[in-house]
Amino acid sequence: MGATVFDLRPGVGIGPFSIGMPICDAFAQIEQQPNIYDVVHVKYHDEDPLKLDIVISFPDHGFHLRFDPWSQRLRLVEIYDVKRLQMRYATSMIGGPSTLATFVAVYALFGPTFPGIYDKERGVYSLFYPGLSFQFPIPNQYTDCCHDGEAALPLEFPDGTTPVTCRVSIYDNSSDKKVGVGKLMDRASVPPLPPGSLYMEEVHVKLGKELYFTVGGQHMPFGASPQDVWTDLGRPCGIHPKQVDQMVIHSASDPRPKTTLCGDYFYNYFTRGMDILFDGETHRAKKFVLHTNYPGHADFNSYIKCNFVISVGESEAEANRGGNKITPRTNWEQVKEILGECGPAAIQTQGSTSNPFGSTYVYGYQNVAFEFRDLAEMINASGLTLAPPKFHFLWRSHRFGTPQRSSQALAVRRDAAACPLLQRACLALSTQRSNAMIVRAMSASFGDMSDDSSAVFPRINVKDPYKRLGISRMASEDEIQGARNFLIQQYAGHKPSVDAIESAHDKIIMQKFHERKNPKIDINKKVRQVRQSKVVSFVFDRFQTPPTAFLVKTAVTFAVLGALTVLFPTEEGPTLQVLLSLIATFYFIHQRLKKKLWSFLYGTGSFIFSWLIGTFLMVSVIPPFIKGPRGFEVMSSLLSYVLLWVASSYLR
Template sequence: MFSALDVDIRPGSGLGIFELGSSLWSIIELLRGMQNEFPQVDVKFDIDSPTTPIIIHVRPHLDLLFSEYQQRLHTIVLKRFRDVPPVMIRFKDKVLLGPDQILRRVDVSRAVGPTYEGEELRYSGVWFSFDEHAVQSQDQNQEIKTITVTQHNGQDRDALEEVLECPVMCGDIARAVAKVHKGVILHFYPTTTSEPFFVEIGATTVQDLSIELGPPPKIYYREDDRMRIHSRQRTNDDEDDDSSCKNFCNYFQHGVDFLISGATHTVRKIILHTNIPGSPLFHRYQRCPWEIEGVPEDDEDDSPPSVKFTEGAEKIRRFLQPRENPPHMPLNRTDDEEGLNLPSPITRLWGFDGVILEVAEPGQQVVSLTLF
C-alpha cells in the first residue's frame, strides 16, 4: 500500500518540500535523506557543457529544472497524478486533487481565480496544462494533466535565465573572487546587505573561518601527500614545516575547502569547486561561482580584468599564462573508489604560479581551482 504524495502549491515559491532557488546540492542531499519516499531519482545533463541546465527526474511525478550558472532550482513540474503513488494537491486551505478525484479546469478556477484565455490556465508563478494532444477547449470539466511552478517576475521565466534572488539563498555564496597569491573574496546572499569576507592566505585563521562561515561540516586530518614529490626543495627557513600536522576544513555547502597550517593555524590553500556534472567530484560540493581577478591597469582601475569558470580551461590558461602551456599531469580520482565507473574518470592538473586548475577530459571544463 503506497501513501499519497501530498504537496501544496505555492505560486512563485515552491511545491511541497521543494523551494525555488534552492541549490542543486541541497536538493540532492534532501532526496538522499528521503529514499523511502523518493526511491527512483535520475539526474540529466549535457556532459559537454560546464553550464548545462540540469533536470532531476523524481519518478514518476516530478521534474526539477536547475539553472545553468548558479545551479538553482528554477522550475518545478508535477505530472502523472494517477501513477503510483497517487498525488494529493492542495492550494492554501483547499484540496484540489485527491486519490479518488480528477483535477479539472473548473476546480482550478474556483480555487485560484479567473485568468486569461489560452491553451493553459496561467497565473503569476504557476500554470496548469491540459493534455498536449487534446483539442483546445473551454470545457469546464477538462482534465488538468500538468502543473508548473516558477518564479514571479511579471512575465514567463525563460528556462535559461538565472533564478531571481530569494530568501532560500540567504547565507550562500553568490560570488567568489579569487586573487592569485592573496586569497578569495566571498560575497554572500542577500547581495545588497551582506558584507564580503576576504579569506587571506597566510593570515585568515581557523577561528576567523568559524566566525564567518560557521564550523566546517567535516575536518579532514590528513593531507594527500602524493603531490609533495613534485614540490620544490624546502629549506629550514620555511615558515610552515611540512612535518607539522595539517587539516582540511571542508565546507561542502559552499563548495570550498581550506587547508590549515599546523604550525600557524592559518589558511595555507583554498580550493574552489565547480560541481561539474559527470566529473568524479560531482555532488560532493555545492557549486562555488568563482572567477579569477587579474591585476588592475592602474590604481584608479575599478574594474580589473577577470575570467569566470564558465569560460573554459583554455581561456583561463591564457588569462593566467598567455605565452606558454603550463605543466600538467593526469589524475584518476577513481583509483581510491572501488566499483566507481565514470565515462571520463581522468582529470588533469595544470600548474601555474600560485594556482592549480583541475581540468576534466574531455570538454576542458575546470573542476576546481586551488590557490596557494
C-alpha cells in the first residue's frame, strides 16, 4: 500500500477522486484499479438514506469519500489516518509511514495562512487553507498555548516537539467555508453543476401522458417510437429484450396467448436513471421506469439517480400550489396522503443469494406503480435495537449494467422507525385491472439479464482463488460457499466461467482442509494480536518520539556521565555521577511535561526502576566486563544511564 502515491489537490480532490463527482464515477474509478482499491467499504443509513452521507471507505489507505445523500455527489474527502496515505503536492511528498505530516512540514510545504481554530472540547487545532484543512491533536499539557476559538498555534511546543497531523479534509473552496472536524464537517457542500449539465436533471411527469426533461426541453409521450426516443435522448446505454414475462399469469385481461414468450424490449438509459419499455408488436413506448438509486436496493449503482417530479392534480399549476408532488424524497406515508389508500402490496423477491438486500414492495395506482423497500421491517422493528448487518454489496457499472465486483458494505441502522423511501416509480397507461399494472411493474427492467447465457465471468483468468471468488482469506466456509453459489447462478450459461469458479472454490476448500490437518502458527498474526492487546497498547501509548535535537541533547548528557563513571572510578563508587543522572532525568522530563509534580514522580520512578533492572541484569544475566574493585557498581550505573536516557527522552 505504501507504494501508491495520491496527488493532493486542495479544493479539487485526491488522486482520481474529484469534489463534485457522482458516486457512479467513483465506483468506476475503483473498478478500473482493483489492485489498488482491494478493500472497499460502503456505509449508509439503512432506514433513512437521506439522513447521513453515503461513505466509501478505503481502510487500507486511511481515507473516506463522503457523498451528499440527495445528489450523490462527492462533497468531502476525509483522510483519517495520514500515516497510511502517501500524498504528493506539486513535487513534494507528505504523509505516509516515512514522511510525517507535522505542523512544521505542513507550514513549510503550503506556506503561511490565517490563524486556525482550536476546539477545546475535542482538543484539536484546525489549520485552514483554501479547500484544505489540517487537524492537529494538542496534548493536555500544552492546551494553555491555545485559546478556544480562533487562535494561532506555535510551530513548536516548549519542549521542542511539533504537533503531527491526525486528519486532513479536502472540500470545495468556492463557498469560502472552513471545514474541519465535528460540526465544521457539515459545512462541506458539493460545488454547483456546470450550466447545461444533465446530471440530476428534473424530469416532470404527467401521469398517463408524458415526461418532460427540463434541461433539454424534450417531451417524451407514451406511444413514442424508438426513433423519437433516439432523436430526443440519444443512443441508449443498452437494449435488452424482455425474454420472459414471468408475471403474465396474473393478467387475466392480457389478450396474448398465455406463454412464457415476450417480444417486448427495454431501452436502458443508465446515465439518466430510467428505462423505457417498448411493445414488441407496435414498437411504441408503453412504460417508463424511473430509478432513485438509493443504497440498499439491488439495482444500486446500475443507474444514475433520476430526479423526477410527479405532479398530481387537474393541472400542474394546481399540483404545485397544493404541494401534491411526488419526488425521490417522498416516503410511503406521504404518497398515501397524496394519492389515497390502495390495495395490498405485491412482494418482489429474488432470494438472499441473488439479492442480499431483501424483498421490495410494489403498490399500484392508476397510471403509476411505486416500489418501496423494508416495509415489513419498518412495521416489526419499531422500538427495537437492530445490530448493523454485514453483507456483500454488489455494484454494477452504470454503462453496462452487469456485475463487476463485490465489496463489504455496512448499513447503519437506528432505533426509531421510519417510513420507507421510494425506490423507483413505474409509469404505465391505464389498465382494466390494477393488479396487472402492479405485476408488470415488477418485471425486471433489464429484461432477463440475470439469465443471460452469454455472460462471461470477468475474473475468469485471475490466478488467486480468493480474488477470483471476490472474498477475503479470512472468509468463513459459509461465505466461501455463498460466493460460489452466487457466481454459479450468475454465469451458469457459460461453461468456462463455471469451471473457473468451481476450480477456485475447490482450491480454497482443499487449502482449508490442509490447514486443519497441518495447523501452523502464524507468527505475524500472533505478533499483531500481542501488539493490539490492551496491556501492550497501554505501554506503547506511554512513549512518544521526541525531536532529533532533543534526542541528541539527552544522549550526549548521559554519554558524558557514562564516560566520567568509567574514566574516574572512586573507592566510594560513582555516587556523584548517579546523583547528576537523577538531576538530569528530572530536568529533561520537566522540559517535556512542564509539570513539576509529574516530573518528580516520573523521574523518581524511572530512577528506582532503572537501578533495580540494572542490578538484576548484572547479578543474573550480564557478567562484569569492567575489572576492578568497583566494576560491579560501574556496570550497573552504565545500564541505569541507558534506561534513564530512554525515560528522559521517550516517556510521555
